[in-house]
Amino acid sequence: MLPEPEKPTVATHWGTYRARWEGGELTALDPVAEDPDPSPIAGSMIDALNNPSRILRPAVRRSFLETGHRAGGEGRGAEPFVEVTWEEALDLAAAELDRVRKSHGNGAIYGGSYGWASAGRFHHAQSQIHRFLNTIGGYTRSVQNYSYAAADAIVPHVLGDKRGLVSRHTSWDVIAKASGLIVMFGGAPRKNAQVSSGGIARHIVGEAIATAQKNGAEIVSVSPIRDDTVGDPDPEWLPVRPTSDVALMLGLAHTLAIEGLADRAFLERYTTGYDRFEAYLFGRHDGTPKDADWAASRTDIPAETIRALARRMAGTRTFIMMAWSLQRADHGEQPYFMAITLAAMLGQIGLPGGGFGFGYASVNGIGNDVPEMSWPSLPQGNNAITDFIPVARIADMLLGPGETYDFNGERRRYPDIRLVYWAGGNPFHHHQDLNRLRHAWQRPETIIVHESWWNPLARHADIVFPATTALERNDIAAASRDRFISASHRIAEPAGETRDDFAIFTGLAARLKVEEAFTDGRNEEGWLRHLYGIARQRGSETGLDLPDFDTFWRTGLCLFPAPAKDRNLLDDFRDDPETNPLPTPSGRIELFSETLDGFGYDDCPGHAAWLEPREWLESPAAIRFPLHLLSNQPKTRLHSQYDSGSHSRAHKLHGREPIRMHPDDAAARGIGDGDIVRVFNTRGACLAAVRLSDALRPGVVQLSTGAWYDPLDPAAPDSLDKHGNPNVLTRDEGTSRLGQGPSAQSCLVEVERFEGEVPEITAFDPPAFAARPTAKTVEREG
Structure with missing residues (x-):
């Protein structure tokens, strides 16, 4: 049995909290004292436990219950649901999974999920669904994420890996101590930094920026939105025309080059391909120099402002920050390519407080000093299906099975998906052009969903399993971008007939004869003790002394000290590029990539470039x-x-x-x-x-x-x-x-x-429910 906690802790993607009761009733989640800037999002968690949109029992779309997958998908989102027993819902879902894998192969199953469903290391919906699907033969998966997919593709071609994008960033402490000028493309929004995948102990962005300003750093925020960046005093604001940041950086680069401010020694020793980029910058082939006047006409920033900023950047220790949001646009790879190019021209990469980094304040924890340790998570097993799609191309896949597409140098083909299984995430939130997605969503034969509330994903499903929330289950949180490990105690009874994802998948696994492979013989407590034991062992190898599990579970939170050594991106490479080469073909920063150039993509050439967006204010x-x-x-x-x-x-x-x-x-x-x-x-x-x-x-x-x-x-x-x-x-x-x-x-x-009568909001009402069909349900295949 799990020990009784001294004061229950709840770990979430937006903070760590202590539960408060009054008169035996859960009344509040209070931020832990260690957090200097807690998020108020937790205020929604308690009332959402039992609000009208909560899914309390398994449910099946009426026509699907009557005729199975022959019902087609046209009624999804509009038809009423029929509530059924757990036994019936599990039997129906298991039969559909078995039918599809036997008739069409496991590659016809798409395992949809997203990593934000739970901060826990065990009740992580993405890990749970992938582990389950792998135990029954695999599934078509997605790669990348919506946050920085374009950057995820381009940065490894320039640096050889994803450092500076997802890991090994220059720390905020170094920036605050050593930077004289911080130029933020896309700002550093505090609202984004209130969340982080895997959980948060301390929100750091506000105090980091305050410390930098106190130490004399000037901040320039390049964004169409002034309050994208916090600061006191307010940062200098350059209200750039949206999606024209590359043009601005090219104007800055041209000024550096033409005025002799570019660091030629750095470019010669640490980069390759600058001459190809400079030919483009000076317009030697297209007759158009990308100077400050050219940039001004595209960015709406005065040319003299651009020239003055370039001189300031060359005259002091300058750090270039870029928000992840810039890549979610037409030609979204180019801002990242250009930011690295501009930082290389300044010649400060690898120096304290100089260089570049991506994603600061896009989530909390980028730039946090954390121990070099990999926290354990639920093993997902091996996927026997090698096929995948880029995550943002799901509608293309559903609408065009068999069609070909290009991706990162490969010519690929979309699979023919018959069944979509989704647990964690809401594509009717994060995907684009929802009307197109609704058309695509009608194509699969079967859609199975785990959800806690009747959100749009649940409403557009055939089989809906009601899932517990983070307050209704036990877990462990430990984020790769923070220095803590926390218990997340169950502080509320599961609403209605809800079950956690692990219990749901265990029920399906039993029906498909793979229960032992899925559970590994462990229940929830067994997995928590197992994962914590691995964490304790890894911690001891890196100098972190974790208490025994029972002590940890009672106290709830362990916050570790920051590492003693400052972290600066690419400092080892700068110190000795021959001994510490980058994992690029040249071993250096590739400002022109022969690999990229060889792909022959007109929308992503071998060097950073301005490619006019198809949809922007000048189109x-x-x-x-x-x-x-x-x-x-x-x-x-x-x-x-x-x-x-x-x-x-x-x-x-x-x-x-x-x-x-x-x-x-x-x-x-x-x-x-x-x-x-x-x-x-x-x-x-x-x-x-x-x-x-x-x-x-x-x-x-x-x-x-x-x-x-x-x-x-x-x-x-x-x-x-x-x-x-x-x-x-x-x-x-x-x-x-x-x-x-x-x-x-x-x-x-x-x-x-809007003229006329304003329609009522119905998003938070449950869908219509119907009585069970009176006619005998049609016998299903499989």
Whole structure:
């Protein structure tokens, strides 16, 4: 039996909390004292346990219950559900899995998930579903993520691996002590840094920026949104035209080169291919020098401002930060390629406080000083199916089985998916062009989902298993970007008939004769003790002294000291590039990549380049849709999680997601603060409520992601979204043939006042339920 905790701890993606009871009732989650800047998102977790959208029993789409996979997918999202017993739901799901793998092979099963469902090391939905599917023969998987897919593809071609993107960043401590100038492309938004995969003990971004400013660092925020960056005093703001950052960096680079400010010695010793890039920069082949005047015409930043910034960057220790958000746009690989090129021209890579890094404040923990230790997680096993897709190409896959596509130098073919199994994540939040996704979602024969609430994913499923929340199960959290390990105690009884993912998959595994392979003979407590034992062993190898499991479980949180040695990206390479070469073909930073050039992609050449976006404020489409939509991360929830909770709903306007507009743009359209508006383009339309703000540059509107998709007519293929989900508007096209990442930030819209009766929000209501069919259910195959 697990020991009784002294004061129960709850570990989440947005912080670590202590449970508080009054009169035997759970009333609050209080942030741990060690956290200097806790997130308020936890305020939604308690009331969401039993709000009306909670899924309490297994349910099956009515026509699917009647006729099985022959029902087709047209009714998904519109048909009522029938609640069934656990035995019936598990039998039905196991039979469908068995039918598909026997009739079409395991490659016809797509295992969808996303890593944000739970911060725990055991109840991690992505690990659970992948482990289960691997025990029954494998599945088609996805690679990359929506956060930095394009960067994930390009950075290894330039540096040889992903350092500076996902790991081994220069620490905030080094930046705060040594940087004289920090240039932030995309800012450093505090709202993004309130979350991090795997959990958080201490939110660090606010205090890190404050320390840097106290030490004399100047901050320049390059963003269409002024309050993307926190600071006191306010950072200098360059309100760049959206998606033109590469043009700005080229203007900076041209100034460095033409004025003799580029570090030629560094370029000669540590890079390869600069001469090919410089020929492009000077326009030797296309006749167009990419100078500050050229950049000004694309960025809307004055040429003299660009030249002055280049001189400042060359005249002091400068650190270039770039948010992950810049890659979620047309040609999203290029900002990363260009940032590394610009940092190389400054010649400060590897020096304390100089160089570059990606993702600072995109999540909490980037730049955190953490022990060099790999925390254990639930083993996923081996996948016998080698096929995969880039994660953002799911609609392409479902709509075009057998079609070919390019990806990172390969010519690949989309598989023919018959069954989608999803546990953890909500594609009707994070995918683009939801009307197109709805069409694609009708194609599979069967869709099985684990969910806690009746969100859009659950509503568009055939078989729905009700899952417990983090408050209703025991787990262990330990984040790779933080220096802690925490118990996450069960502090609430499972609502209704909910079960955790492990229990659901165990039930299916028993029916498919693989229970022992899936469970490895362990229950929840057995797995927690096993994983902690591995953590304790690895900790001792790196100098971390973890208590025994029972002591850990009672006390709940272990916070480790920061490593004594400062961390600076590529310092060993700078010290001795011959002894410590990069894992690139040349061993150096590849400012021109022969590999990339050999792919022959016109949308991702061998050097960093300005490739005009297909949809931006200077494109022909801007005549009809003259506002650039930025669909960034929300302040009040993690992605779409807990949108039904009190904290998220309290910050809506008239029950709808707020859209920020510059007062000039609103006045030109007769729109006032608080008005309900229709936001639209050729892909779709949604309603939102206006908040006026001069923190945006004119011509830009901002509508955060995560509002649960709420179509006016669930049966209509291209219905108006009533709630304010920006992904009915965004483009579902790959960033390039290299990365195939999402391009949501390349999006133009128009906004108009909504006239007429405003429809009610129904996103948080449960779906319609039907009585069991009276006719005998059709016998299913398999």
